[in-house]
Every structure is written in C-alpha cells, then in structure tokens.
Amino acid sequence: MQQSVTARGPIGARARHSRSPAIWLLLPTLVSMVGLVVYPLARGFYTSLTTSFFLSNQAVFAGFKNYAILLHNPVFWMVVWHGLVWTAGVVLGQLIFGFVGALILNQPIWGQAIFQSVTFIPWIMPGVAAGLLWSLMYDPTFGLVGNLQHFWGFSSIAYLSNVHTSMAAVVVAAIWKGTPFTILMMLAGLQTVDTAVTEAARIDGASWFKVIRHAVIPQVAPVVRTTALFITVWTFNYFDMIYVMTNGGPVNSTQIFPTYVYQLAFGQLDYGLGTAAGILSLVVVGIIAALFIFELARQGALD
Amino acid sequence: MGAAAILKKGGQYLGIILLLAFFVTPLAWMVSTSFKSAAEIYTANGPFFPTHWTLKNYQVAFAAGLGRMFVNSTIVAVSTTVVSLLFAVLSSYAVSRLIFRGRRMILVSMILSQLIPLSVLIVPIYQIMARLNLLDQFPSLVIAYLTFSIPVAVWFLRSFFLSVSPEIEEAARVDGCSLFQAFMRVVIPLIVPGLAATGIYVFVTVWQELMFAITFLTTPAKYTLPAGVILFIGQHGTNYGAVMAAATVMSIPPSVLFLLMQKRLISGFASAGGIK
Numbered sequence: 001m002q003q004s005v006t007a008r009g010p011i012g013a014r015a016r017h018s019r020s021p022a023i024w025l026l027l028p029t030l031v032s033m034v035g036l037v038v039y040p041l042a043r044g045f046y047t048s049l050t051t052s053f054f055l056s057n058q059a060v061f062a063g064f065k066n067y068a069i070l071l072h073n074p075v076f077w078m079v080v081w082h083g084l085v086w087t088a089g090v091v092l093g094q095l096i097f098g099f100v101g102a103l104i105l106n107q108p109i110w111g112q113a114i115f116q117s118v119t120f121i122p123w124i125m126p127g128v129a130a131g132l133l134w135s136l137m138y139d140p141t142f143g144l145v146g147n148l149q150h151f152w153g154f155s156s157i158a159y160l161s162n163v164h165t166s167m168a169a170v171v172v173a174a175i176w177k178g179t180p181f182t183i184l185m186m187l188a189g190l191q192t193v194d195t196a197v198t199e200a201a202r203i204d205g206a207s208w209f210k211v212i213r214h215a216v217i218p219q220v221a222p223v224v225r226t227t228a229l230f231i232t233v234w235t236f237n238y239f240d241m242i243y244v245m246t247n248g249g250p251v252n253s254t255q256i257f258p259t260y261v262y263q264l265a266f267g268q269l270d271y272g273l274g275t276a277a278g279i280l281s282l283v284v285v286g287i288i289a290a291l292f293i294f295e296l297a298r299q300g301a302l303d
Numbered sequence: 304m305g306a307a308a309i310l311k312k313g314g315q316y317l318g319i320i321l322l323l324a325f326f327v328t329p330l331a332w333m334v335s336t337s338f339k340s341a342a343e344i345y346t347a348n349g350p351f352f353p354t355h356w357t358l359k360n361y362q363v364a365f366a367a368g369l370g371r372m373f374v375n376s377t378i379v380a381v382s383t384t385v386v387s388l389l390f391a392v393l394s395s396y397a398v399s400r401l402i403f404r405g406r407r408m409i410l411v412s413m414i415l416s417q418l419i420p421l422s423v424l425i426v427p428i429y430q431i432m433a434r435l436n437l438l439d440q441f442p443s444l445v446i447a448y449l450t451f452s453i454p455v456a457v458w459f460l461r462s463f464f465l466s467v468s469p470e471i472e473e474a475a476r477v478d479g480c481s482l483f484q485a486f487m488r489v490v491i492p493l494i495v496p497g498l499a500a501t502g503i504y505v506f507v508t509v510w511q512e513l514m515f516a517i518t519f520l521t522t523p524a525k526y527t528l529p530a531g532v533i534l535f536i537g538q539h540g541t542n543y544g545a546v547m548a549a550a551t552v553m554s555i556p557p558s559v560l561f562l563l564m565q566k567r568l569i570s571g572f573a574s575a576g577g578i579k
Contacts, residue, residue, distance in 0.1 A: 021397070021401065021482055022397045022401045022403040022406075023403075025393040025394055025396060025397035025401075026393070026394045026397050026398075026409065028389075028390040028393065028394070029390045029391065029393070029394035029453055029457065030394075030409075032390060032449050032453055033412070033413075033416060033453065033454070036424075036428065036446070036447070036449055036450045037416045037419065037424065037450055039427075039431075040424050040427035040428050040431065041419065041423070041424065041427070043427040043430070043431075044423055044424065044426055044427040047426060047427065047430075100318075101322050104315065104318040104319055104322055105319070105322070107315055109315060109316075109319065115319060115322075115323065116565075117561075117562055117565060118323065118326070118327060119322065119323065119326045119327075120561060120565070121326075121330055121554070121558050121561075122326055122329075122330065124507060124557045124558055124561040125511075125553075125554035125557060125558060126510065126511030126513075126528070126529055126550075126553050126554060126557065127511055127513065127529075128511065128513055128528075128529040128532055128533060128550075128553070129333075129511075129532075129549075129550035129551075129553050129554045130550075132532070132546050132547070132549075132550045133329055133330075133332075133333045133547070133550055134329070136333075136336065136543050136546070136547065137329060137332070139543075141347050142344060142345055142346070142347065142349065142543065144328070144329070144332050144351075146347075147347075147348050147349075150347075150348050151348075176325070176326070176329065179326075180326065181572075184569050184572070185572065187569075188569060188572075233417070233418050236420075237420040237421065237422070239421070239422065239513065239514050240511070240513045240514075240529070243513065243514075244513075244533060257420065257422065258420060258421075258422040258514070261420075261422040261423070261425075262422055262425070262514065265425070265426050266518055271426050271430075274426055275423065275426045275427070278420060278422050278423035278426070279423060281420055281422070281423065282419065282420065282423060285418050285419070285420060286418075288418065289414075289415060289418045292414065292418065293411060293414065293415075296414070
C-alpha cells in the first residue's frame with residue numbers, strides 16, 4: 001500500500017499540495033462506510049456471540065455457542081452445499097451462455113443494436129418481477145414451461161415444489177436473468193480483440209473453432225476472469241429470486257446463505273444464530289474476495 | 304455470395320433467433336399474460352397471446368396500491384441516488400486524481416465492502432435503525448442503501464474521471480482557478496454523462512431492492528414496489544394476472560433508463576471490471 005505515495009504521471013507534480021483536500025473530499029464517504037459497514041459488521045459479530053430470548057431485548061453473551069449449534073446442524077451443511085451448487089450452476093451457465101451469445105452478437109448484422117438492447121432487459125428488470133414471472137412459468141397447469149412440454153408430448157411436473165427439481169429450476173431462472181450482463185461484458189472484451197491475430201490464424205488455415213480457442217479466448221481471458229468474479233459474488237449473495245420463487249423450500253432444497261440467514265434472523269427472530277450464519281458465509285466470500293483483489297491488482301486496475 | 308457465406312449468415316441468424324427466443328419469450332409472456340382475462344390465464348395450454356385484451360389486471364393491481372408503491376419507490380430511489388452521487392463524486396475524484404497516502408487502501412476497501420453479503424449487515428443495521436426510531440420510514444431505507452450505492456458509484460465515476468485528461472485541469476489551475484473552481488467549472492461538466500450513467504445504475508439497483516424493504520417497512524402505505532408486490536399483491540394467492548401486471552409496471556422504469564444510457568453504462572462496467 002505504501003507505494004501509492006509515489007508520484008506518477010502528470011498529476012504527480014501536484015501531489016504535495018493535494019494531501020489536505022483529499023481527506024475533506026473523502027470524509028462523507030468514509031464516515032458513511034464506517035457507520036454503515038465497519039460498525040455494523042463489528043456489532044453483528046458481537047450479536048453472533050449472544051443468545052437473545054424471543055420478544056425480549058436482553059441478549060446474553062454466549063461465546064461461540066451459536067457457531068457450535070450451526071456446525072452441528074445438518075441443515076447448515078445443506079445450505080453450504082446448496083450455496084456452492086447454486087453459485088457454480090448459475091456462474092457456469094452464465095459464462096458459457098454469455099460467451100456464445102457474445103460471439104453471435106459480435107458479428108456485424110442487421111438489427112444488432114436492437115437485439116443487444118432487448119436481450120439486456122432480463123438483467124435490468126427487478127429480481128422480484130423476474131421471480132414472479134418464473135414462478136408462473138413453472139406452474140404445472142398454467143405455466144409456459146408445462147405448455148411447451150405438453151406441446152412436444154411430455155407431461156409436466158411442478159418443478160418448484162419438487163425437491164429433486166427445485167434447485168435446477170431456480171438455477172435456470174437465474175441464468176436467464178443474469179446472462180445478459182455476461183454477454184455485454186464479453187462483447188466489450190471481444191471488441192478489444194486484436195483482429196490482426198485472428199485474421200492471421202484464419203489465413204494460416206485454422207478452423208473457426210481453433211481461431212476461437214487459440215486466438216480469441218486467450219485475449220478475452222482477463223475480461224472473463226473479472227466477470228466471473230463479479231457474478232460469483234453477486235450470485236452467492238443473491239436473495240431476491242429464490243426468496244420469491246421458493247423461499248428456500250421445499251424442505252430447504254433451495255436454501256442458500258442469504259435466505260437461510262434471513263429466515264433465522266427475521267423468521268425465527270434469532271438474531272444471534274442468524275448473524276452467526278452470516279459471518280460464516282463471509283468466510284466463503286473472503287476466499288472469493290482474495291481472488292478478486294489479486295485479479296484486479298494484476299490487471300493494474302488499482303493503480 | 305458463395306454457398307459457404309450464405310450458410311454462415313444463415314447460421315448466424317439462427318443463433319440470434321435462438322438467443323432472442325430464450326431471452327424474449329418469458330418477457331413477452333409476462334406482458335401478454337398481464338393483458339389476459341382470468342378465464343384465459345387459468346386454462347391449461349392456453350394461448351400465448353390474449354384473444355381478448357383486457358386492462359382488468361392493471362385495475363386490480365392499482366386498486367391494491369400499485370400506484371402508491373410506485374411513488375414510494377421513486378421517492379426512495381431518487382433520494383438514495385442524489386445522496387450517493389453527492390458523496391461519491393467527491394471521494395471518487397479524490398481517489399482518481401489526487402495522490403495521497405492510503406489511496407490504494409481506500410480503493411480496495413470499496414471493493415471489499417461490496418463483497419460483504421447484505422444478509423450479514425441487515426441485522427445490525429436493523430437494530431441501529433430501531434434505536435434511531437427510523438424503522439418504517441423512508442430515511443432508514445435510504446441510509447441502508449448507501450452501504451452498496453456509494454462504493455459502486457465511486458468505482459463507476461472513477462472510470463469517467465480517469466477519462467478526463469489532467470492537462471485540462473492543470474490549464475485551468477494555471478489560469479488562476481482554485482482546486483475547487485477547476486473541479487466545478489472544468490471537471491464536473493466533462494463528466495456529466497458519467498454522472499448520469501452512474502445515477503441510473505444506482506437508481507436501478509435501489510429500485511429493485513427487496514430484503515431491507517420487507518424488513519424495515521411495516522405500514523402497507525409505505526411499501527416500495529418490490530416489498531408491496533410481494534407482501535400485498537402476491538398475497539392475493541395466485542392472481543397471476545394482477546401479479547404479471549405489477550411485474551410489468553415495475554420493470555418499465557429500469558428498462559427505459561437502461562435503453563437511454565446503454566453505451567455509457569456498459570463502459571462504466573467495463574472499466575470498473577478492468578477492461579480498458
């Protein structure tokens with residue numbers, strides 16, 4: 001962190017004079033961040049060490065009791081597993097679909113701008129609206145998914161209320177909602193691809209697939225990595241769609257950290273247990289965070 | 304055009320059609336269902352488009368308070384956007400333009416704060432708001448939303464500040480402007496498009512926030528759209544028509560704003576994600 005003092009570029013000349021304005025400019029932001037992130041985090045950690053009784057304001061210090069309760073609860077480990085399945089499924093789906101979509105939309109084609117705009121609406125629309133829409137999509141009698149299955153001669157099932165299909169169903173819905181963002185990021189990445197390299201490969205007789213594999217993918221790899229980290233964090237912490245579609249059910253089959261924490265804290269009104277589960281989810285996020293910072297630093301985005 | 308070229312163009316259009324079919328069909332179905340009569344919605348294998356268009360679902364949704372929720376969401380989202388832009392424009396300028404000890408640390412902590420799940424922060428922030436007697440009031444939401452809107456705005460704006468050449472500012476300083484004057488008269492006008500894009504992004508994220516809204520608000524007249532639509536309209540069981548009407552209405556403002564600022568939003572994301 002110390003090297004940031006080093007003067008660099010044309011603004012370096014002014015460095016000596018700019019120390020005092022910086023603190024004043026940063027003050028409102030720093031105060032809000034301390035008040036809204038640092039202090040609540042510390043307070044939350046303390047709460048996770050307490051046991052409170054229903055409808056009473058008395059919280060009693062209990063050490064790591066809440067953590068012990070969670071770690072011995074099979075539901076907690078189910079939530080850990082579901083969180084990984086949900087995140088891996090949604091992120092992989094978005095990356096694969098997003099890359100293919102970006103390749104398709106990257107070609108000059110009539111109506112390109114309109115296609116790009118329309119494709120983006122699922123990402124920009126509220127998660128609540130998307131969740132409600134997909135709840136109806138999956139309705140076994142009146143939903144579009146069932147209708148299509150009947151059309152092709154299959155029988156439909158209630159995907160969201162079946163423990164074997166509920167997770168796959170919410171994952172598909174989340175891929176639908178999130179992929180447009182990946183497409184746009186990858187499009188931005190593809191536009192930076194050096195066409196001289198791809199042309200040279202093509203002239204040398206490389207197949208379309210080989211050009212993509214050896215000339216395009218290496219060039220967009222940094223974009224793919226940052227996008228992957230972005231959507232991994234968003235997906236891991238995403239509350240809205242699962243809350244609306246299944247609320248973690250049936251029988252916890254779609255329970256992930258955000259819905260679990262919410263249910264413990266505001267469903268069972270056990271703040272201590274809820275924040276303890278939240279703090280444990282931070283461990284997972286912490287690993288992702290380390291990768292994130294490492295990647296941004298490597299790309300020089302922090303300089 | 305040779306056969307290969309025609310095949311390639313054809314394949315490309317086929318790809319686009321499949322892509323659009325996957326993304327647009329559910330959207331089209333949401334809108335078309337919102338215009339269907341109950342009889343048509345509750346028919347197994349019913350038609351995709353309504354045979355008789357009706358506004359009945361919208362009347363039901365608005366009678367259940369959709370208009371009020373729309374106004375509430377607008378108040379909360381606009382307030383949050385204004386406050387976050389005000390704070391972020393100052394700090395983003397500082398971390399983009401000025402060199403000082405701890406700059407890099409501030410940038411890193413801005414990203415780190417974005418990784419903290421809101422589900423971890425919600426209990427302590429709820430308790431703080433309870434103590435301040437702000438629960439069930441809009442300021443509690445606006446303040447809570449700053450946790451994610453400020454850091455995002457700082458990162459977004461940074462890419463726009465970095466795109467303004469420092470020489471322009473230096474020139475203004477040489478001409479006798481103070482740091483503040485140079486900032487207000489030279490830098491700010493140049494990043495107005497960036498401010499608009501950042502503002503729209505903050506507005507859109509706040510517009511759809513659900514978890515804090517259902518926790519902090521208890522009076523139905525104060526519900527924002529996500530909270531109200533879930534707790535109120537959704538509670539009428541399976542009135543799919545009204546629910547789809549509400550989903551359509553709440554999706555319109557973000558979609559329109561996005562279409563207006565598409566290019567700049569993308570460049571904001573691209574540079575926040577390290578794409579140069």
